[in-house]
Amino acid sequence: MNPTRKIIEIDEALCTGCGECVPNCAEGSLRIIDGKAKLVADKLCDGLGACLGHCPLGALKIIEREAEDFDQAAVDAFLAAEGKQSHGHCPSAQLKMQQPCDAAANTPSAQQGSTLSHWPVQIRLVPPSAPFLEDCDLLIAADCTAVACASLHSDFLPGRKVMMGCPKFDDQQLYVDRFTELFKTRKLRSVTILIMEVPCCGSMIQLVRHAYDQAKCTVPVRHVVVSTQGRLLDRRDWLTA
Numbered sequence: 001m002n003p004t005r006k007i008i009e010i011d012e013a014l015c016t017g018c019g020e021c022v023p024n025c026a027e028g029s030l031r032i033i034d035g036k037a038k039l040v041a042d043k044l045c046d047g048l049g050a051c052l053g054h055c056p057l058g059a060l061k062i063i064e065r066e067a068e069d070f071d072q073a074a075v076d077a078f079l080a081a082e083g084k085q086s087h088g089h090c091p092s093a094q095l096k097m098q099q100p101c102d103a104a105a106n107t108p109s110a111q112q113g114s115t116l117s118h119w120p121v122q123i124r125l126v127p128p129s130a131p132f133l134e135d136c137d138l139l140i141a142a143d144c145t146a147v148a149c150a151s152l153h154s155d156f157l158p159g160r161k162v163m164m165g166c167p168k169f170d171d172q173q174l175y176v177d178r179f180t181e182l183f184k185t186r187k188l189r190s191v192t193i194l195i196m197e198v199p200c201c202g203s204m205i206q207l208v209r210h211a212y213d214q215a216k217c218t219v220p221v222r223h224v225v226v227s228t229q230g231r232l233l234d235r236r237d238w239l240t241a
Helices: 072-081 152-156 172-185 199-214
Strands: 004-010 030-033 036-039 060-066 136-142 160-165 188-196 221-226 232-237
Touching (some): 136 152, 136 199, 188 199
């Protein structure tokens, strides 16, 4: 019997066969067949959901069902058979570690380098199983904080792993599911949530809180709110007891 795991599901009633999802599947597992998007084979889908935000009608979603395990070797063979290294490959889907620049922690400057220690950073692309998430201090940051908060690399990134996203434009249920699994399966030392003062950003706290409660997590959490001009407006810790 196959294991139960996350995998893409396509609502054929909503799908118009526009093909917008196809080039955004790094594994090439989506095809337009008979006018509808189809999953070529279960083992070719990693269940990360990088394709979700590209369907204009929301016909794609991640579900949990019995499915063959994802097989990277099968993906490589499938793409090679078509004479391609990748079908619309997105390098942001590949996990990797990198050496942060120590100087950036003291002097935030493009000339000093970055304190980022891993890739990818988008919530939709970072699986809870990513090795760099184990035994870490986690920073969950709204996308806009990267440009509004000048001290991001000196005050928030050093020593932390980061997951970034926009709760207004991304799939909110995907966020809840991803963080719930993360809180249940990974050992975290702390969580910091960095958001903007704008109203739509506040839902990031609600989504993380929902996942936190579902997972019965007790990890220390702090959320920080910055203004559109980058000023610190609020900082508070969640009670975990």
